[in-house]
Amino acid sequence: MKFIAFLLAALVAGPAAAADADLQRQCGECHAFEKPADATLDRLWTRKGPDLWYAGAKFNRAWLVKWLQKPTAIRAGGVMWFKHAKPGEPRDTIDPAGIAPHPSVDAAAADKLADALMTLTGGGIVDAAAFKPEGANLSMGKLAFGKLRGCTACHQEKPGTGGVSAPELYDAGERLQPGYVLAYTKNPQAFDPHIWMPRLELTDVDLQRITAYVASLKAGE
Amino acid sequence: MNGFMIAVGALAGFLLLGQGASAAxxxxxxxxxxxxxxxAQCHGVSRNGxxxxxxGLSVQPRDHSDTAAMASLPRDQMVRAIREGGAAVNKSALMPSWASVLTDAEIEQMADYLLYVCKCGKP
Structure with missing residues (x-):
């Protein structure tokens, strides 16, 4: 009986393990699939891509499959914005010449990589149930995101408007799981102790509103 | 002999000063x-705001290279703005609290650094 259970477990784990090997081979040069033991400021400056050890709690699978086949720039300033910033008037600008485009894969590979990424749940760092969509108030969320809490200083809620040092959020509703948006906004340093998004002292009401608004953003709207 | 002692003393002093300078x-x-x-994402790679x-900012960030304006800013107010955010010193709430990523020692270092950047003539 124990042997049958073991065999079943091996059969279930088999394809996932193979996918993980593909993920490591194709994406491991730039992305971390395990929580880094050396999460230093220097590491933040030298890493080539965002960490993916919590990708399964962060992304929507359908978005991953689509994006991996036809990647678009999510970070206008690159992985580490300062490396591409140049001084100027009336303000500093990002030089896109040094920002390498993300490689694309075919549909079959995208499907497999998405499966592998969705297994990386970050050890429970995201509580998916923390977001309560029933209380969502999008107009208050938009106000909090813009004027009241200043999220637009670094994030774009519409293409071409807002800051460039952080990921764009104008298609966040397609890309991100609401529970991740809430968890990251609540405490960015839980994901990386040195990341340049500050932890704002937000009330739960504010967190819910901002998350609902970000989760409502879709490309082209 | 006296000359030798003076030379040794001078060398030791030079090395100590050098160490102090390198630590600073x-x-x-x-x-x-x-x-x-x-x-720098808001205050600029040239520290000029x-x-x-x-x-898209409704309030423009402070120009840390402006010697005259920075000289009128007390150091403890700089520390408070960095630690608690702009609203804590009656400035824009767009300046967030950085206490989640900077240690108290780093915030103090940052205040010293701002005084260095603005060439305000304070320590």
């Missing part, structure tokens, strides 16, 4: 790195 330089270098990571994120 290391603090400045670290603060500069922190500034590049967290502050013209960062890449200023395009």
């Amino acid at each position: 330089d290391a603090k400045i270098d670290h603060a500069s790195r922190l500034y590049d990571t967290y502050c 013209k960062g890449v994120n200023t395009v």
Whole structure:
């Protein structure tokens, strides 16, 4: 009986393990699939891509499959914005010449990589149930995101408007799981102790509103 | 012999001063790195308030290279703004609290660094 259970477990784990090997081979040069033991400021400056050890709690699978086949720039300033910033008037600008485009894969590979990424749940760092969509108030969320809490200083809620040092959020509703948006906004340093998004002292009401608004953003709207 | 002692004393003094200078330089270098990571996105790579994120800001960030304006800013107010955010010193809430990423020692170093950047003539 124990042997049958073991065999079943091996059969279930088999394809996932193979996918993980593909993920490591194709994406491991730039992305971390395990929580880094050396999460230093220097590491933040030298890493080539965002960490993916919590990708399964962060992304929507359908978005991953689509994006991996036809990647678009999510970070206008690159992985580490300062490396591409140049001084100027009336303000500093990002030089896109040094920002390498993300490689694309075919549909079959995208499907497999998405499966592998969705297994990386970050050890429970995201509580998916923390977001309560029933209380969502999008107009208050938009106000909090813009004027009241200043999220637009670094994030774009519409293409071409807002800051460039952080990921764009104008298609966040397609890309991100609401529970991740809430968890990251609540405490960015839980994901990386040195990341340049500050932890704002937000009330739960504010967190819910901002998350609902970000989760409502879709490309082209 | 006296000449030799003076020479040894001078050398020791020179080395000690050198060590002090290099420790101060290391603090400045670290603060500069922190500034590049967290502050320059709004306050600019040239520390002049013209960062890449200023395009949509309703209030423009402080120009840390402005010697006259920075000289009138008490150091403890700088520390408080960095630790608690702009609203804590009656300035814009767009300046967030950085206490979640900077240690108390790093915030103090940052205040020293700002005084170094603005050439305000304070320590």
